[in-house]
Amino acid sequence: MSSHQPLPPRPRDPVALDDRARDNLRFIRETMERAGSFTAVPGWGGVAMGITAFGAAAIAARQDTPLAWLVTWMIEATAAIAIASWTTYTKARESGGSLFSGPGRRFVYSFAPPIFVGALLTLFLVRAGLTGTIAGMWLLLYGTAVVTGGAFSIRIVPLMGLCFMVLGAVALFSPASWSNALLAAGFGGFHVIFGAVIARKYGG
Amino acid sequence: MAAKSNAARVERDEKSKRSVAPARPAENATNLDRLIHERTRLAIISALAVNDSLTFNELKQLLSVTDGNLSVHARKLEDAGYIACAKSFANRLPKTEYRLSAAGRRALEKYLDHMEALIRATRER
Numbered sequence: 001m002s003s004h005q006p007l008p009p010r011p012r013d014p015v016a017l018d019d020r021a022r023d024n025l026r027f028i029r030e031t032m033e034r035a036g037s038f039t040a041v042p043g044w045g046g047v048a049m050g051i052t053a054f055g056a057a058a059i060a061a062r063q064d065t066p067l068a069w070l071v072t073w074m075i076e077a078t079a080a081i082a083i084a085s086w087t088t089y090t091k092a093r094e095s096g097g098s099l100f101s102g103p104g105r106r107f108v109y110s111f112a113p114p115i116f117v118g119a120l121l122t123l124f125l126v127r128a129g130l131t132g133t134i135a136g137m138w139l140l141l142y143g144t145a146v147v148t149g150g151a152f153s154i155r156i157v158p159l160m161g162l163c164f165m166v167l168g169a170v171a172l173f174s175p176a177s178w179s180n181a182l183l184a185a186g187f188g189g190f191h192v193i194f195g196a197v198i199a200r201k202y203g204g
Numbered sequence: 205m206a207a208k209s210n211a212a213r214v215e216r217d218e219k220s221k222r223s224v225a226p227a228r229p230a231e232n233a234t235n236l237d238r239l240i241h242e243r244t245r246l247a248i249i250s251a252l253a254v255n256d257s258l259t260f261n262e263l264k265q266l267l268s269v270t271d272g273n274l275s276v277h278a279r280k281l282e283d284a285g286y287i288a289c290a291k292s293f294a295n296r297l298p299k300t301e302y303r304l305s306a307a308g309r310r311a312l313e314k315y316l317d318h319m320e321a322l323i324r325a326t327r328e329r
Contacts, residue, residue, distance in 0.1 A: 018326035035251035
């Protein structure tokens with residue numbers, strides 16, 4: 001290893017005023033984007049998703065065939081996605097940011113891959129007749145999506161993801177008959193609890 | 205202790221800037237708002253512009269600044285009427301919440317206009 005000479009003092013270039021101005025504008029935009037992540041996740045939307053999940057769990061528990069059970073939860077997933085999209089969109093608009101600017105885009109990019117894997121695995125497990133393992137897999141991958149998506153958000157978001165992952169791990173090693181209760185606890189309970197905290201502390 | 209010395213340093217920086225560095229004429233001519241030109245204060249204003257309100261701790265975490273630094277700069281903005289500060293208790297812990305005032309929002313808009321004007325002016329030259 002060669003020893004480095006200390007760098008000579010940098011010549012003080014006169015920085016052009018417009019460069020300085022551009023730099024200031026960039027700084028403001030970046031701060032706003034970072035600060036925007038404080039509110040990008042909708043609290044009340046989470047509560048609403050939790051309530052529909054409780055309903056879905058009650059309905060799903062009464063289904064006789066795995067297919068009817070799966071369809072019930074698929075409908076719930078669609079409803080949850082609709083609620084999440086709408087509330088995130090309105091919350092982003094209210095706080096003056098766009099869903100597709102920095103934090104929103106980052107969230108979607110890191111949230112989507114685990115969800116896609118979840119959809120693919122659902123297809124595979126249904127075809128393999130392993131419907132009993134689906135609940136654990138859903139909780140685990142949804143938790144993963146929330147942890148990675150929420151890594152840049154307020155700390156409570158990845159914490160919620162972690163709770164989902166723990167519950168998913170428990171579900172994987174639990175009897176299949178517990179599926180509905182565990183799904184209700186996760187998609188219902190966690191969403192309502194964390195949603196209410198986010199709504200109360202982070203404005204909506 | 206650390207917070208205090210930090211606060212003192214900020215105060216000192218402000219003073220030295222004011223006394224040593226001559227204001228650049230181009231900025232002076234158009235009345236640059238020195239109060240929000242400073243980075244930490246600009247960051248506070250920008251963060252509050254996209255949030256209804258933020259607590260002291262949220263701002264501290266968001267901007268990665270020390271307690272002393274944040275409180276000194278927030279105080280300056282508060283004194284200027286750019287932000288409003290509400291103190292309360294949550295679970296017996298003191299909670300300080302900041303909001304951007306109408307004057308603060310106007311000041312930020314003016315500052316943005318100013319920066320855009322600077323860029324435009326250089327381009328036309």
